[in-house]
Amino acid sequence: MSLRVNGTILSTSLIVTIVLAYWPLISYRVTTYEKKSFPASGKAWLLNIFEFAGIYLLAAILFTLVCLVLQKTWPFKKINSYLAFNSLSELSQKLHTIKEWLYKKRAIFYVGIFFYFFTFVQIFLLEKKEGWKQTIQVALKVFAQRQSILILTTFIIMAFFLLLLLLTNRFWYVFSITLVINLLLTVSSVLKVTLREEPVFPSDLKMLNSISELLAMVSPILIGAGIIVVVFLTISSIIIQRKLQHRYALKFNWKKRVIGILTLLVLLSGVFFINHKNSPSYLLFNLFRVNKTFFNQGDAVRENGPIIQFLNNIDIEIMPEPEGYSKEKIEEIMKKYDIEAENINKTRHDWLNNQTLILNLSESFSDPSRLPNVTVSGNPIPEISQIKKDTTSGLMLSSGYGGGTANIEWQGLTGLDISSLSPTLVTPYTQLVDTQQVSPSITDLFDEKIAIHPFTASLYKRKEVFEKFGFDQFYYVDSPDQLTYTDKIARNRYISDESAYKETLKALQSNTETTQFIQLSTMQNHMPYGDFYDQNDFSFEGTAVIDSKKHELVTFMQGLNYTDKAVKEFIEELDKIQKPITFVFYGDHLPPLYSGNDMKKYGLEHHETDYFIYSNAYSRGQMQKLNKKVVSPNNFSALAFEQANIKVTPFYALLTQVANDLPAATIDPVSSVSNRYNGKQIFVTDKNKMISENELTKAQKEILADYNYIQYDLTAGEQYSASWAQQTVKK
Template identity: 30%
Template sequence: MRHKLFAQHSWMFPAFLLLGGFGLNFYLQTTSSGLEPVKVINWISEYPLLYASGSLFLCFLLLAASVLLPNMYIGPFIVMLLCAVVGTADYKKLQTTGEPLFPWDLLLLKNAADMLTITKGMISPMMLAAAVLAAAVVIWLLRRLPEVKLRLPLRLLLGSVSVLLLAGFITMIGGQTSLSSSMKYQNIFWNQKVNYAQNGFLYAFTGNLRQNLMEQPEGYSRHNIEAIAAKYSQLLPGDTAVPPAGEQPNILFMMDEAFFDPTRLGGLTFSSDPLSFIHGSENKAPSGYLLSPEFGGNTANVEFEALTGLSMYFLKDGAIPYQQKLVKMNALPSIVSILKERGYRAEALHPYDETFYNRNRVYPMLGFDSFTSEKELGDSGRITPGGYISDKFAVQEAVSRFKSAAEPLFLHLVTMQNHFPFTKGQNGPNTIAVSGIKSEYKDEMETYVQNSKLTDEALSLLQRELLTISRPTIAVFWGDHLPALSAGIYSDAGWEGEPRLKHETTLMFLANFDIGAAPLGTLSPAFLGPEVFQMSGLSMPPFYKLLSQVQAELPGLSKAALIGSGGPLTGLTSRQQELLNDYRLVEYDLLEGESYSSELLF
């Protein structure tokens, strides 16, 4: 008979929990180490106390789960299943973006249905078969293992003890203690790759549960913020354009999903130029490269820089401000709030799920008057039923807004056409052949090139349509980050060890009035606001004057690369360091401090 009392099998259940905890920890560390068990064994030999204590944490987590249901094996198996999903997600994120899984990534679970669409093709048939097999084994074990019965008082006692120990563990990791230090744990929040590699997945992931965006910099006070405000308020505006016809111009921000110039990849040849408009316009309009703070994902961080003028350079590795901070705020100065004070209407347009990265909550907080998502746009803009809404349709929608606007309009457009996966036929047949690439990557690369060609055509359409808008209008186009193509494509192109190349996307300004054609070089998204103000003849608030000073010295400000006015930098001058210190103080004040800058610098 299967159902027996706990006393008859008193050794089995504790052994199950113990083996489960150590096994889960080994599994999570293996997925975090690229599925290389040898690396895990070497890590355990160097940090045995981290592995042992982390495994015991998981043991008590399994114990806490075990007392929730009548059959004490069911809860632990559910936890094991969830850990298996977390480990798989960590491995896939590492393979795709080069970053580990962070706690705030789990907030995307509310978009689970859409995530399945986005990640289609990332989960192999073998992985699905393994998942089905694992589920079958779990069901078989649940039917074979004895049912452990405990009285309610003992369940409550075990549950309470487990919760207290779990809370103590999390508290210990959240603050550096002598106990955690004795186990060689160091919360390396400023470099998350090292954090996960040194402390292991469990400690690093748990330590991030209580992270803020940035640490308080030395010298933060109201007095120093007032001094910064006074310093940059006194600066003359510099050489700016004259507002055309005395009107405030419309402004379009067009952030294009996963767009970069694929012809930059070495060793490849193309049957025709996929970016004929962009390449043909580079000497006719201000253009260059955007130094994205991200690679392969985290679109919201690029958007955060462009809209707020705040830099990811100062924030902790892996930070996602939209999800960690902005969603909890009531207001934050941005280009939206600056323009609205000058009589602009502000609209956001994103042809996808409005809840991704909490945009439906962040956009109103930033001051947008309206937000249009795919919910309002329907399916008419899709090239194929399974594809995303096209860039051409998004451009047509944006242009229609400008033509009907009765007041100056700031429109922030975030496209989706070029999002992963790059499945052949997702946007119609591929029309450009790519040679010089391995056969295993050919369809993927040609599909991406086809997508980039369609974006180039949409940008050409935008330039023509701008000429039909009566009010002066300026458009800023950029790619948010490079696409999550197979890693072999970048390594075969010789891009390994070249972080700048993997962070430079296309940047171009277009307008229906004269904005010159001066090359932009490489520019961080935080400086797009001041740049468009300068080209449009709009007066700059003191914060934008600060950004312009930083831009003049450090136009490319990223953890991936530092680029000065003369090229890549290996160190900072005293002037550059002073500017960064001022910038950091203001950013901390707005995100984590008392927000004195809101009234003083905007």
């Protein structure tokens, strides 16, 4: 008796078995889970092995049957007819046919080869290099370890190229358009990674309406070179296209073109589902080993390249849904903090009719003497140092380094925590506020609300965002509500902090009758730091700043000194105003000047700025100094009301518990050197020690859970608590 096995079944079974054996889930189970000990029972261990083997065999049989069925379909038979051969002469004939086909389509393949090497250059430019030896090592590393990324990126570029080609049938126009788009993405990615340790995000495209302001931050030489390249490509593509139109024109009939266009549209639409688990594009990106660690965007763009990392950030989730989220759960939490607000307000004073709050975000303000490996000669901020000793003050945790101003601003205005959001939501102003039907913020509590931003307002869609937040006036450069004070210091391109404070005083003095909120963002110390000032009074030593950045830090410290003097004068004027004013001052992030330090070692220090809360002379009689050494931006409103010793609404009762009973929360500052590594939340105690959520007490975890339910409801949920969060304090 002989056993005969069909060769197709045998070969399919072997291929499926090998593929399953190398599947990451299988290898993880074998190398990790199966090493799990069963000390109490050898039988349990043996049953576990048999269970795994049974599942593996069942999966192999199932996938083999699926593959066998697919082999009966028309597409497979068509491909098989092209590839199958029964003799060497037939093989030779098929190879000759393939060679002729490749020759006819050689222009397309040349484009693919060109963009393959272009992708290599993209990733190579993003890698840090010091000296020619490391440059060679980086080049070899990219070729040896990033082949899957190079190939996947080339496929994506070519899909886009072919789609445009099928639509227009203009080869050289399409090639030039594709090249220009990739050049723009490459240059902007290299610049952004260098300055802010983050890639270009899809949300950044919303800032293109402020292109003139963005270009002002770029070297004129680079802008000039870019214009020359674009003009050259435009002229050359027009000439070549006209001369060689017939050689490069597609010969497809309209049916094939339509099928090709529809197929490519379907394939490219997968970018909107990259982060949907088990979607085809999700599985494809995993197959090509794409780095999906959103909390480490800087390293991820170096590994994935700017194109794939850009696509990674298209499919976003606002915030993971907490388990048990429902209308009933939100109503339960609202009732709880209705009672908490009543308890807090028993010992608080009523709001006066002209109660006033100022939130002052001071661009890049931070004490450089606190940084490791920096020794500053003199103190650039003596007045603020003294103020911090006399009032509520400490360190503020920033989610950014060298940038991310709008994210800090969003937290201060809304009382919400960016570290609780999804890793793919990197800019709430441009990605979140638009999607919210209602956007509760601190402005809801005040009669008059004014924003002062002595710079352009088009970045981060501030005009639209502030309108949604309910600001009555918004003062910025070229605004309908025109700035009165626009003086600058020496050659600094930004309006001085002294002018910004004069503008604020004007707004304060214009209304002494009703409650007033002012959001002030000063801009004097914004990067870049050129040769601005005629005299620089401060110097430093240390390895934290590389040679090419040393003069920039000297300029930055001189700017801090000008800010210090302006703040002193502003506070003196606040003390003369006959209404209760609470003034919150804080830096949003550090400047990108300390690249000589190991960010993973000193990550926390590089994400801490200075803050203080000051009560003017009129309100000092009822104020109470707080002992809060480390805070998050979302704590400021609750802390300001507590220092002013005035009543709160139930939502701000929740924020008060978060500020007082939870350690300050932020995005893990030492998991990477990235500016944005959302999704990995940590807490920092008043002793400046980092802890995880698991180290919180049971009572703290309960408060955190309440806060997360409300934040989810307001940002990604049904907004059952929106009206509750917007209610005002009864006077």
